[in-house]
Amino acid sequence: MDEAKSFSSALQSAQDIHIDVSGAENSGKEMIMKHFLNINPDSDKSSYSMKKLLKIENEQYNIRLTTSTGQESLMGVSDVRYRNAQGCVFVYSIGSRESFELFHTIKESILRIKDTDHFPFLIIGFGNVSMERNVSTAEGQRVADRANCKFQEIMRTKDIEPALLNFVKETISFSALREKDNEEEENKASEQFIGVIGDVFSGKTSFIKLATSGKPQLDYKETKACSPAQWKFTYNNESHVVALVDTPGVVQAYPRELFGKVQALVMIYSVSSRQSFEQLGILRERVLSAKGVSKLPTVLIATKSDLPENMWQVTEQEGKALAEKMGCCTFEQVSLLTECPTIESTVSQLLQEVKRCHTSSMEAFTSLDRSGVLNKTSKSLKKFRPKTYIIKDGVMYVTDGTISSKSPKLPLMEDTSVEMLPTDPTKNAFPFEVCNIAGKMFLSATCDEDRSSWVETIISNIALSNVLSSLLDDVAKVMLWEIITSPDLHAEPEVDPATLSKDKKKISKVQRSKTEGQVPSSPTHGEEKKSFRSTLKKGSF
Ligand SMILES: Nc1nc2c(ncn2[C@@H]2O[C@H](COP(=O)(O)OP(=O)(O)OP(=O)(O)O)[C@@H](O)[C@H]2O)c(=O)[nH]1
Ligand SMILES: [Mg+2]
The missing domain is CATH 3.40.50.300 (P-loop containing nucleotide triphosphate hydrolases)
Incomplete structure (x- = not known):
């Protein structure tokens, strides 16, 4: 038993x-x-x-x-x-x-x-x-x-x-x-890329070596090319896999292929080098331009804090001020010659910031719809008629509170332009114009902030429409390719003779579309875009 x-x-x-x-x-x-x-x-x-x-x-x-x-x-x-x-x-x-x-x-x-x-x-x-x-x-x-x-x-x-x-x-x-x-493959897929940038001899490689091996690196070897090093660590019971991208101190342009993946930056300067401190602005700009973005979650690290005070060329206050100016989520003065227990907390703060930015950009993405009162006006700002404007699913409606089939509307498509017009404070008018092939709207907000926020929402909708159009073009191409290469088109249809003529019609319709370069019986671009929008909003991607 x-x-x-x-x-x-x-x-x-x-x-x-x-x-x-x-x-x-x-x-x-x-x-x-x-x-x-x-x-x-x-x-x-x-x-x-x-x-x-x-x-x-x-x-x-x-x-x-x-x-x-x-x-x-x-x-x-x-x-x-x-x-x-x-x-x-x-x-x-x-x-x-x-x-x-x-x-x-x-x-x-x-x-x-x-x-x-x-x-x-x-x-x-x-x-x-x-x-x-x-x-x-x-x-x-x-x-x-x-x-x-x-x-x-x-x-x-x-x-x-x-x-x-x-x-x-x-x-x-x-x-x-x-x-x-x-x-390892799974780790690779979940790896978050962090660029480590700074002047020559500032301590970038030392920072990466200390993080990944836990041991300080005392010898110096100049870094000649950008390369990632994987680092797995756990902080506050949360495991992370990051790729710390080492970079040379002298770099004219960061490689797009690698920096396209970079989601955050560790900026490093040495307290004993004024040049390394002043260089950071330029290096950061080069990363942002390689990525085509205006900001990135960043931490600022000042190395060599172990050096005697008379060797310091940059004060702690200056470091703090730069971190604030550049919107860094944290600033630290460290020595990389000994164990540095703050590295994990610093990088994990950086990853939190990446997450926060991602969430807020998703929120901005899903808040593409809005409604509010604006004045309907003309370019000459003669008459002002308050109306409730509603932006929903990429269309701007003029309503009396709710959208009806009679509500005048303007789709915010790729060809739409939005322009701020000269303000007239005497009339409390902050006008702007929305225009495309389907029509034109002259509108006026009652304050600059409100106008900016409407214009931003409209621009976001136009940008999304652009993205969806190119996505749908790709989908349409794939569908067309599948139809063209489908063996069903070339095989004899296995059908009941009674329904044969009907099916033949269907097939010839497909073949005709093939030669005319169209996708047969697909929903219209507008309908597809609408369903794409709702899929995106539901976060199904
Ligand atoms: N005293 C002191 N020396 C440091 C510190 N951090 C790095 N070093 C030394 O500074 C030198 C340069 O460090 P690296 O990490 O190689 O610098 P780097 O920024 O990678 O240099 P490049 O690859 O040439 O751009 C090495 O000799 C390090 O040992 C520190 O905190 N204190
Ligand atoms: Mg190096």
Whole structure:
């Protein structure tokens, strides 16, 4: 009873290793499985999925062997087996060339289903000395070499156990490696890029080395090119994966390819170099222009604070003032010659700022709709008629409070322009004009702030319309390409003769559109854009 209990708890904690045993009927695969699993070879145990608990290097493994059920012709049965498998033992009979030649088909199926080029295989040529041989040992070895896998001929049952055990170990290491690779890929995908910029000799590389290795770097080697270094750390129970991008001190332009990914900056100067302090503005501008943005979350770090006071060329106050001027989220004076416990908190503050900026830009994005009272007027500012203006789904409506089918409207499309007109404080008029091919609106807000905020919303809607148009162009191109390359277009339609003429019409309509370069029966650009907008607002992307 106790034994059963401890077996079941070992089973629960054991890691599953799933090995498929493939091969033709009567190739010997069932015998191999039964022997490995200590099942009486004469038993008619017809389970095609059997388990064995094994301890390998102090770890418990639940080895699960599966094999064909004889139902492989049923679509998907072997697909499921192969999908779950972490390794495959292919067994052929040395007396049957047909069973040997099956390897290629099985290997191709597994690699296709697993969507990989590398998978652990073991080829076993099974037989006995009295068997008439149809496949030579050399042939078996050759196929295994070509498939880059192990090969073994088994003529005595006592060779089964060690051969399979070795393969189980190989499968375990392969799975562990693959898991590590996957983890690294996932880390890469979630990596946040942080550019580390500053003058020559200011301490950029030292900062990165100290963060990533925990050890100060005392020697100096000039950095010649930009390169990222991955750094994983945990702060306040939150794990982060960042790529700290080291940069040379002398740089004319930061590479767009790398800096396109940079979401934040660590700006570094040395307290003993006035030049390194004054250089930062220029370097920061170069990053912003490489990225095409006007600001980036930034922290300011002053290095070499361990140097004697008479060597300082930049005071703490000056550092603080620069951090404030540049909108940095934090400023620190540090020495990178010893452990620097604040690095993690500094970078994590920076990442918080990245998150905050992202959220607020998403909020701005979703607040594209608005409503409020504006005065309807003319360019000469003669009459003022207050109306409720509503911007909804990229259209600006003139209403009496609610949108109706009769509300005059102006779609805020790509061709729309918005212009602020000269203010007239005597009339409390802050006018602006919105104009496109569909019409023109002269409007006036009652204060400058209100006007700016309306103009900003309108500009955001126009910008979004631009983005959606180019997205939809791409979608339309893909749809068109799919239609053109669809095999259905070239195949004979399998239809009932009664409906044939109707279907032919449909097909010829598609073909006509193909030649005319149109996408058939798709919704209009406007409708598509509207649904894109609502998808974006729901945050489904
Ligand atoms: N005393 C002192 N020396 C430092 C400190 N930080 C860096 N150094 C030293 O300053 C020198 C330059 O540091 P690096 O980190 O290589 O400077 P860098 O900005 O990467 O230089 P470039 O790659 O040439 O642009 C090295 O000899 C470091 O050991 C610090 O906080 N205090
Ligand atoms: Mg360097």
